[in-house]
Amino acid sequence: MNRRSFLRGTAGAGLALGAGLPSLGGRLAALGAAPNLSHVEARYYVKLPDREIECRLCPRLCRPGDKERGYCGVRENIGGTYYTLVYGKVCSLNVDPIEKKPFFHVLPGTSALSLATAGCNVNCKFCQNWEISQVRPEQVESSDLSPEAAASQAAEAGCPSIAYTYTEPTVFFEYMYDTAVRAKRRGVRNVVVTAGHINPEPLADLLSVVDAVKVDLKGFSKEFYAEYVRGDLKPVLETIRAVARSKVWLEIVVLVIPTLNDRIDLIRDMSRWIRSEAGDHVPVHFTRFQPMYLIKNLPPTPVSTLEAARQVALDEGLRFVYVGNVPGHEGENTYCPSCGSVVVARVGYSIGAIRLKKGKCEKCGTPIPGIWA
Amino acid sequence: MAGARVVIVKSSTVWTPSGDPDPAVVSRMLGRGFALLAEGTEAAAAAALFRPDDRVGIKVNAIGGRAISTRPEVALALAGWLARNGLMEKNLFIWDRTTRELRDAGYTPSAARNGVKVFGTDADGVGYGPDLVSHLGVGSLFSKIQTEFATASISLAILKDHGLAGVTAGMKNYFGAIHNPNKYHDFHCNPFVAEVFDAPPVKARHRLSILDALVVQFHKGPSYHARWANKYGGLVFSLDPVAADTIGWTLIERLRAAAGLPTLGEEGRAPEYLATAEKMGLGRADPAAIETVEEVVA
Numbered sequence: 251m252n253r254r255s256f257l258r259g260t261a262g263a264g265l266a267l268g269a270g271l272p273s274l275g276g277r278l279a280a281l282g283a284a285p286n287l288s289h290v291e292a293r294y295y296v297k298l299p300d301r302e303i304e305c306r307l308c309p310r311l312c313r314p315g316d317k318e319r320g321y322c323g324v325r326e327n328i329g330g331t332y333y334t335l336v337y338g339k340v341c342s343l344n345v346d347p348i349e350k351k352p353f354f355h356v357l358p359g360t361s362a363l364s365l366a367t368a369g370c371n372v373n374c375k376f377c378q379n380w381e382i383s384q385v386r387p388e389q390v391e392s393s394d395l396s397p398e399a400a401a402s403q404a405a406e407a408g409c410p411s412i413a414y415t416y417t418e419p420t421v422f423f424e425y426m427y428d429t430a431v432r433a434k435r436r437g438v439r440n441v442v443v444t445a446g447h448i449n450p451e452p453l454a455d456l457l458s459v460v461d462a463v464k465v466d467l468k469g470f471s472k473e474f475y476a477e478y479v480r481g482d483l484k485p486v487l488e489t490i491r492a493v494a495r496s497k498v499w500l501e502i503v504v505l506v507i508p509t510l511n512d513r514i515d516l517i518r519d520m521s522r523w524i525r526s527e528a529g530d531h532v533p534v535h536f537t538r539f540q541p542m543y544l545i546k547n548l549p550p551t552p553v554s555t556l557e558a559a560r561q562v563a564l565d566e567g568l569r570f571v572y573v574g575n576v577p578g579h580e581g582e583n584t585y586c587p588s589c590g591s592v593v594v595a596r597v598g599y600s601i602g603a604i605r606l607k608k609g610k611c612e613k614c615g616t617p618i619p620g621i622w623a
Numbered sequence: 624m625a626g627a628r629v630v631i632v633k634s635s636t637v638w639t640p641s642g643d644p645d646p647a648v649v650s651r652m653l654g655r656g657f658a659l660l661a662e663g664t665e666a667a668a669a670a671a672l673f674r675p676d677d678r679v680g681i682k683v684n685a686i687g688g689r690a691i692s693t694r695p696e697v698a699l700a701l702a703g704w705l706a707r708n709g710l711m712e713k714n715l716f717i718w719d720r721t722t723r724e725l726r727d728a729g730y731t732p733s734a735a736r737n738g739v740k741v742f743g744t745d746a747d748g749v750g751y752g753p754d755l756v757s758h759l760g761v762g763s764l765f766s767k768i769q770t771e772f773a774t775a776s777i778s779l780a781i782l783k784d785h786g787l788a789g790v791t792a793g794m795k796n797y798f799g800a801i802h803n804p805n806k807y808h809d810f811h812c813n814p815f816v817a818e819v820f821d822a823p824p825v826k827a828r829h830r831l832s833i834l835d836a837l838v839v840q841f842h843k844g845p846s847y848h849a850r851w852a853n854k855y856g857g858l859v860f861s862l863d864p865v866a867a868d869t870i871g872w873t874l875i876e877r878l879r880a881a882a883g884l885p886t887l888g889e890e891g892r893a894p895e896y897l898a899t900a901e902k903m904g905l906g907r908a909d910p911a912a913i914e915t916v917e918e919v920v921a
Contacts, residue, residue: 284723285745300843315786315846317686323805373806375762384803388721388745480809544755544762 285388288337292325293424294452301330308371308420308447309485322421323386324369336367337425339392340400341382342416345407347599351415351443352574353501354584355533355620356462358594359601362441363404366416367392367425371447372481374468375544376507383417384543397429404438411461415443423452430459439621446489447481453492461621462499465490469504469511470520478510478545487527494528499621502532503574506551506559507539517559521566530569531619536560537574557581570619588616627907629870630659631917633857637837644696644837649858652920653697653704656833656860659916669708672830673775678714679705680773680828684781684796685719685728691847692728693781693835697858701779701833702739717741718768720799744768744800751802758822761815763801765824776828778864782836782871784844784851784879788812789887789894791845792871793832794820794864794905816896817903820864826905832867834859841878853878865906866913869897873910 294307301316305325312320314327324336346364348357368390370383377383382390395403404412412433414426419442430440440460445468448456457463467486468479475483493500502524506512517536524532536559538551556573560581563571573581577598584594591613595602605612609622632655637648654665661668673679681701683693702715713736719725722732722743733741744750744766751764752771769776780796787808788795795816798804807815820826836859842851855874861867872894876886887893901908 300848301846302843313786315844317688317846319805321805321808323803373803384806386802386805389751389802480806544757 286339286392286394287335287387288339289328289333289335290337290424292332292334294449295332297330301327303327303330303332305332306449307423307452308449309482310371310447319386322369322371322418324367324421334422334424336369336387336392336422338394338396339367339387340365340395341368341387341390341392342366343393343395345409346413348411348413348441349596349599349601351413351441351464352503352535352537352572353441353462353464354535354572354594354596355501355570355618355622356441356499357410357439357621357623358596358604360411361407361409362411362413363400363407363409364413364415365395365400366414366419367422368417369421370418370445371421372418372445372479374445374480375478376505376539377543378540379416380543397425397432400429401432401436401438404433405436409438411439411441413441413443418447419444420448420452423456427456427459430456434459444489445479445481446486448485448489450488450492453489457493457496457498460498462501463493464501464503465493466503466505467520470516470523471511474511487523490524491527494532500528500532501535502528503535503537504559505537505539506555507545508548508551508555510545510548512551512555512559514558514562518562518566521563521568524563525567530567532568533570533572534563534568535572535574536563538576540575553579584618586611586614586616586618589614593618627863627866627913628660628861629863629866629913629915630656630860631836631857631870631915632656632659632860632920633855633917634920635856636921637856638854644694646696646700648920649696649700650703652858653700653833655918655920656858657704659918660831660860660862665704666708669705669710673705673710675709675711676714677710677775678773679710679716680768680776681715681717681779682769682776682796682800683717683719683725683728683779684791684799685724685730686799687781687783687840687845687847688727689729690849691781691783691838691840691845691852692724693779694837695729695731697835697837698730698779699739701777706739712739713737715739716768716772718766719743720766721745756822756824759814759818761801761807761818761822763803763819763822765802765822766800769797769800769828770824773828775830776825777830778832780832780834781840782834782859782874783840784842784875784887785812785894786844787892788816788896789892790868790872790875792834792868794868794896794900797825800825811892811895813896814899817900817905820900820905821903829864831860831862832864834867834871836871836874839874839878841875841882842884851882863906863913865897865900865908868894869908869910869913870915872897
């Protein structure tokens with residue numbers, strides 16, 4: 251299955267306006283064909299009077315009425331019971347290098363069975379995967395893949411991890427959680443790529459079954475989150491804090507967008523905050539923006555901007571700071587913070603060399619934090 | 624025709640003993656509504672609004688099931704009225720986002736080549752246009768029914784209270800034309816209702832709003848709750864989309880007051896999108912600036 255499934259119907263196969271009118275003759279059988287949706291009761295919601303519900307999965311606390319969906323578009327109130335429509339309905343499934351997520355301190359050089367369902371609980375104007383994240387599940391092709399089958403496929407494909415990624419895993423929480431439990435039983439690790447817009451209770455439950463979380467910290471101002479993410483910064487920071495306090499490995503990605511979130515003073519504030527609240531060992535990736543979705547009027551991020559951001563973060567005491575989406579850049583490598591030697595050499599998603607012995611720098615023996623085996 | 628003019632046509636005989644609308648009465652209500660709107664004949668109204676070769680999309684709101692959606696009797700009567708007044712049946716589309724929802728609301732899907740068509744955007748070979756329309760704060764794909772099939776559009780909406788927007792009526796009905804309406808319910812759907820309407824695929828084709836107010840859900844909407852649904856027995860017409868919704872709001876407030884409910888403003892959910900729409904030049908949101916004509920049809 252392609253990573254970016256086509257929106258259903260956009261191909262418009264067999265139907266053209268031609269002389270002015272569409273020809274729908276002979277297509278009655280297709281009218282109203284049932285979409286491939288699940289009807290599994292959602293977790294983390296409360297029932298209210300008059301068939302209303304309140305979703306407690308994410309900070310939006312949506313209260314959709316009967317027959318209505320939440321902001322994510324993948325959960326529906328049907329007669330006063332809330333259902334996830336995407337349980338086991340996978341719209342994207344690939345075997346990816348784990349560096350693509352990116353995780354740089356988790357099993358480098360290995361592959362992750364990477365999967366997603368439709369939907370997202372924010373709406374970033376720069377979304378790189380909007381064709382599957384910013385749609386309702388019936389608008390993309392999806393295939394059935396049970397949690398057990400996903401765990402089994404990962405093991406059979408020789409993937410030591412499953413990555414919940416591409417869209418926003420929070421919105422397919424139930425499926426992610428159940429899959430993670432089964433994967434764990436098989437010795438397959440679970441890694442999550444998220445915007446961090448999740449409430450503390452489901453997050454705590456998630457952290458009990460996964461091994462690593464990468465949080466997209468999309469900016470460091472409330473205003474940026476409101477305008478360009480359609481979300482709130484505060485719960486994202488809470489998520490980072492919670493992951494950092496847990497035993498789960500944490501990495502942070504910051505997509506740097508020219509003129510929108512690239513102010514060096516904010517990068518500095520962000521770096522200080524990360525060091526203070528999450529720790530100086532947390533890898534931070536400053537990645538390059540490409541014009542996409544609703545922001546096509548800005549150029550790709552200059553490499554010099556990424557380098558400046560990286561330098562500021564290093565100056566603020568973060569020990570593992572990377573430049574992303576610039577294949578071949580020296581900022582892709584992991585350096586030993588003690589002796590400065592390259593302990594993991596990378597070019598794009600490829601690993602050049604790993605110079606670690608039992609998680610320590612081969613040269614000087616300094617422990618390098620991460621999940622290495 | 625005057626811009627900020629709203630016509631309300633009511634009938635006490637619209638309900639049959641079985642509880643369904645009488646198509647013949649609905650048809651008379653529609654004819655009278657158009658005539659009052661045009662301040663002339665029905666034919667004059669049709670001629671002023673449409674070209675004979677227009678392909679007219681009749682956008683209904685079918686999300687509420689049989690109980691509280693745009694009634695099929697109204698949509699079909701409207702298609703009939705258009706056909707009697709110079710438009711070709713084969714050029715009329717009754718539509719919403721999914722055929723399943725249309726069916727659940729009591730419609731019979733149809734793709735008849737020479738007849739009135741009834742189907743959703745999800746029908747095979749329809750779908751959404753391939754290009755994102757980025758307009759003000761909105762970024763959406765629009766249904767091909769709106770962008771390609773139709774040359775003219777009627778918003779034939781159900782009039783309902785809405786827990787977030789305050790009111791859902793003719794303007795918000797076009798949320799059903801975009802692929803991601805769930806993304807535009809923040810901040811009481813404001814300014815998104817106005818911005819979706821202002822987007823070229825809608826604004827360029829919209830000709831008039833007709834609100835199905837045969838049954839009005841005046842509280843706890845948009846879902847159906849019999850306790851707060853009133854058999855108002857009316858249809859609301861306007862060329863001004865903002866004025867139509869504004870008068871719809873006043874009808875809801877009237878029903879709420881009669882039921883002893885607080886106003887939408889008192890509940891902190893007045894339909895603020897109306898003022899936004901007025902500021903954007905889409906119509907009049909001040910009831911005092913709207914000429915309202917009411918008539919009862921036997």
